[in-house]
Amino acid sequence: MSNLERDPVESVSGPEPTHAAAIQVLAPRDVPLGGPRAMRVRRTLPQRGRTTIGAWCFVDHYGPDDVAASGGMLVPPHPHTGLQTVSWLFEGEIEHRDSTGSAEFVRPGAVNLMTAGRGIAHSEVSTPATTRLHGVQLWIALPDASRGIAPFFEHAQVEPVVVDDAEVRVFAGSLPGVEASDGLDQEGAVTVFSPLVGAQVELPAGGEAWIELDPAFEHGLLVDLGPLTATIPALDDEPDDARPDADPLAVAGHTTGLARGELGYIGVGHEGVRLRAGADAPARAVLIGGTPFGEELVMWWNFIGRDHDEIAEFRRQWQADVIAAGDADGRFGTVDGFDGAPLPAPELPTVRLKPRS
Template sequence: MSNLERDPAEVVCPAEEPAGPALQVLTARDVPLGGPRAMNVRRTLPQRGRTTIGAWCFVDHYGPDDVTVSGGMVVPPHPHTGLQTVSWLFDGEIEHRDSAGSRAMVRPGAVNLMTAGRGISHSEVSTPETTRLHGVQLWVALPDASRNVAPFFEHAEIAEVTIDDAVVRVFAGSLPGAEATLRQAHDSTVSIFSPLVGAQIELPAGGEAWIDLDPAFEHGLLVDLGPVGVTIAALDGEVDDPGQLVPLAETGHAATLARSELGYVPVGHEGVRLRAADAPVRVILIGGAPFGEELVMWWNFIGRDNDEIVEFRRQWQADVIGRDNPDGRFGSVDGYDGPPLSAPDLPTVRLKPRR
């Protein structure tokens, strides 16, 4: 998915950030995805105070959206560098096309992972058959050693794992205690370049589950259906009780996260207990080892400094928008009926840290 903001904020993700409270609650901001009939997305990463969770650097949450009202998702060809896009749907269908020659359908229960590497362009359009659209779009920052790999695309159907009352689908990396990670028909996994996890966790009304966490990871819990009761356990076995959240009636050591909130859990926690009240719960769990590298994000580019971002934009505008070199860094997307997105204007000052 593209960042379609016409005045995108420049963000420098520092190599280290303070851990803050045991459970930091991040609220979303609404971002229109397109023109007058725009589909709104709720963005929780990046934002001031928290720019990454492991290598995860971008979280958009959208729907359930009535496509007859919003017009659905229509994102023309646009570029990416230095990242992977992870597309995960709860409802609907999206057609993906990219300049590596890939064409695939994003459907519930399967993950589409696109590695931009040194540069790629792609489009995303909800299909005519789609009446409701609902899902998340996530980005993973590539570490410096891997950020210039050749671009490629992967699709995988995801196996279900049962943990207590929960049904878990691990769509990226691995989760402690889950015997099956994400799979394709020939049992290979999609490619990741740093230690991380991405998973969907569903609970029935009244259900609960203990989810093991890797204590070397920081984690985020994005609530799609909720509210959800959350209890987190530190390595010493003591339970953290975040005082800024509303305690659940049955325990003094739990808190609630509302729909579209993202709860951040720093390193050093060995597990989380999730509880559903009188309605089903669905949570997206993301996590990974602290990224440890400073990076600059602007529009759809990830680089390491101002000059790289300026050059990426120049090449996109010249090669693709100006048609000087359609076979350049970003290539071209075949089969999309319409022009590619022009990049916004750069700020009048050098890109600077924003925390």
């Protein structure tokens, strides 16, 4: 999915505090994606004070939408640089096409991961058979050493792994004790370029699970179905792997209730989180995490760069090569099979985009 805001807000990021004894609740921002029947999303990253969680830098949560009322997803060809996009659905079906020649459908239980590298263009359209659309669109920032690579696309089916009362699907990276390759098809795990995790966790009504975490990671829990209660042990009481008598589901600590659409931030240093669904309703969350990114970024529209001049050049090339000339051999290429024009870039702001540390 593109960031379709006509006046996109500059997002700048650098090192941020990552140690926290309690879970920080990040509220979503309602964003219309444009058009007369605009699809609306709930955006929790980036936002003021928290622009990345590990390398995860963009979180949009949408639906469940009645496609007859909302018009569904119709995102024309648009560019990306310096990032990976992750498409993960709970309901519906989306057709992806990109300038590498890839064409793939994504459905619940499968992941589409597109690596933009130095530049790519793609489109995403909900299929005619889709009556309800519901899912998340996530971006991963590529580290400086990898952001200039050639673009490519991957698709994988993800099977659930049982953890206590939960079903866990690891769609990117790894979770302690639950490697992505355990839940992905025979083609293997999708490719990531920094230590991270992306997973779906589902609990039945009244169910609970102890989800192990990598203490070197910071994490975020996006609640799709809730409410969900999350407990992290006090750092000096953190259970360790040698605990023969300790029950991680019974450990005391900092408990936070998370409502649907909220993102709970968990700082580094925690070895696990206890998740509990309400007595009367199931719960579902998307867990993201990774080692603190530690690089300055400038995010504007659908581009990630390191300074204003890079972003301006990406925009210039998109407008000149694709919008004006339809050049299939330029930085971004063109998308075959989409019936319509590519998406023009908004105007740059009148002040220079500046990264912050």
